[in-house]
Amino acid sequence: MKGTVVSEVLTKYDNSKDRLVQILLDLQEESGQNYIPREWLEEVSQKLDTPLTKVYDVATFYAMYNLDPKGRYVIEVCKSAPCRSRKAETLAQSLEKLLSIKMGETTADGLFTLQHTSCFGACDISPAIKIGEKVYGNLNEDKLAEIIRAYREGQK
Numbered sequence: 001m002k003g004t005v006v007s008e009v010l011t012k013y014d015n016s017k018d019r020l021v022q023i024l025l026d027l028q029e030e031s032g033q034n035y036i037p038r039e040w041l042e043e044v045s046q047k048l049d050t051p052l053t054k055v056y057d058v059a060t061f062y063a064m065y066n067l068d069p070k071g072r073y074v075i076e077v078c079k080s081a082p083c084r085s086r087k088a089e090t091l092a093q094s095l096e097k098l099l100s101i102k103m104g105e106t107t108a109d110g111l112f113t114l115q116h117t118s119c120f121g122a123c124d125i126s127p128a129i130k131i132g133e134k135v136y137g138n139l140n141e142d143k144l145a146e147i148i149r150a151y152r153e154g155q156k
């Protein structure tokens with residue numbers, strides 16, 4: 001019999017509390033909506049015999065976790081000063097136009113979420129965006145359109 005998503009992920013990590021960071025990342029991936037449902041956090045807490053507050057502490061400490069549904073690809077636009085001075089806002093507007101959504105929103109097909117973020121260390125190639133763990137820099141409107149097209153076609 002097939003176990004729950006949570007028990008399958010826990011088994012993969014030998015039900016080890018020390019692997020909580022990775023367990024939560026896997027669960028986020030498994031959700032298909034780039035977030036960790038609250039009931040999954042409760043199940044993790046029970047099955048690892050760890051207080052729910054501790055599981056929440058980890059899930060809210062790292063910016064990479066989401067507790068609400070997001071698009072499959074979260075596009076983060078840096079809004080710190082070096083990127084801002086290099087037209088990051090123009091980039092944000094181009095993205096809004098390309099995706100027909102505003103910052104903070106998710107496309108109707110559930111593919112993209114647009115959000116602002118602070119510096120992620122790519123200042124030397126600003127203006128930059130981050131999609132998941134990938135960083136794209138020295139961007140202009142054409143490069144941006146190409147990146148979005150590739151993600152839409154599943155080439156990334």
Ligand code: FES
Pocket residue numbers: 078079080081082083084118119120121122123124126128
């Ligand atoms: S200021 Fe944008 S990545 Fe550092």
